Amino acid sequence: MRNGKIKSGVIGWPIDHSLSPRLHGYWLQAHNINGSYQAIAVSPQGLPAMLGSLAEDDFAGLNVTVPHKQAVLEHLDEISDQARRIGAVNTIVVDENNRLIGSNTDGFGFMENLKNGHPGFKAASGPAVVLGAGGAARAIVAALIDEGVPTITLINRTRRRAEKIADDLAGSIRVVDWSARNAALADAALLVNTTTLGMTGKPPLEISLAGLPGEALVNDIVYAPLETALLQAAKARGNATVDGLGMLLHQGRPGFAAWFGVEPVVTEALRRYVLAGMGG
Numbered sequence: 001m002r003n004g005k006i007k008s009g010v011i012g013w014p015i016d017h018s019l020s021p022r023l024h025g026y027w028l029q030a031h032n033i034n035g036s037y038q039a040i041a042v043s044p045q046g047l048p049a050m051l052g053s054l055a056e057d058d059f060a061g062l063n064v065t066v067p068h069k070q071a072v073l074e075h076l077d078e079i080s081d082q083a084r085r086i087g088a089v090n091t092i093v094v095d096e097n098n099r100l101i102g103s104n105t106d107g108f109g110f111m112e113n114l115k116n117g118h119p120g121f122k123a124a125s126g127p128a129v130v131l132g133a134g135g136a137a138r139a140i141v142a143a144l145i146d147e148g149v150p151t152i153t154l155i156n157r158t159r160r161r162a163e164k165i166a167d168d169l170a171g172s173i174r175v176v177d178w179s180a181r182n183a184a185l186a187d188a189a190l191l192v193n194t195t196t197l198g199m200t201g202k203p204p205l206e207i208s209l210a211g212l213p214g215e216a217l218v219n220d221i222v223y224a225p226l227e228t229a230l231l232q233a234a235k236a237r238g239n240a241t242v243d244g245l246g247m248l249l250h251q252g253r254p255g256f257a258a259w260f261g262v263e264p265v266v267t268e269a270l271r272r273y274v275l276a277g278m279g280g
């Protein structure tokens with residue numbers, strides 16, 4: 001812990017359902033750190049004041065979630081290249097000069113989840129198909145490009161949003177209509193769902209995996225339920241799968257390490273503990 005700053009947390013509006021306090025609370029206890037991590041409800045109007053007093057309020061840093069991920073950018077002293085490229089910040093670190101440094105660890109969490117969930121996975125080994133074009137998709141597409149993926153097929157209901165990502169992120173990105181999603185799976189080595197479809201309370205993700213190569217890895221960033229219908233269908237036909245919980249767990253690591261000076265690890269016990277917090 002640096003400068004006696006012992007507080008951290010996640011800001012959002014609303015914030016009630018965040019699993020991050022459970023995640024970071026587990027690590028604080030596991031490492032016997034005298035620090036705190038709170039879910040903090042901050043309204044859009046309250047955001048400038050919250051960030052303005054962060055250092056004097058003894059915060060080592062924060063996670064940032066909906067709806068503040070873009071809005072925080074203008075209140076920070078420094079923004080990592082990756083966060084600027086993605087256009088969103090999910091982690092703030094208060095440095096030794098009380099400057100606020102913003103970064104985005106979603107892409108890191110995504111890649112670490114795939115590498116840990118499917119040892120030997122290499123994005124460079126084949127084309128990827130990404131469903132969705134929201135904030136999560138943007139971070140994931142950037143991460144795949146950075147890891148050397150040869151091509152990405154980006155498929156979104158609102159085609160214009162996928163085209164915007166393809167324009168903003170330099171890489172080999174092919175945009176395909178939502179209605180053509182089944183046929184677009186033919187050469188995929190990786191299929192990722194970044195839409196909210198299939199999440200508890202949302203409509204199902206309707207897709208046929210019949211054309212997906214048997215060696216393709218399938219990942220859903222939805223983790224409630226943990227085994228989505230997409231992952232079930234993939235498993236049933238013999239595809240390897242990685243669920244979405246690990247992305248949440250791994251994206252928290254860089255922030256915790258910077259705030260408290262300890263590199264935390266993602267273990268099976270941590271997974272079970274966080275799952276218990278969502279009644280799973």
Ligand code: ATR
Pocket residue numbers: 131132133134135136137156157158159161194195196197203
């Ligand atoms: P986030 O920024 O957290 O990723 P988001 O911007 O709301 O969340 O993105 C949700 C994703 O799910 C989008 O890709 C959205 O498609 P649109 O860009 O067309 O809105 C997708 N999505 C949500 N409901 C959908 C539906 N019924 N059919 C197809 N895609 C859907």
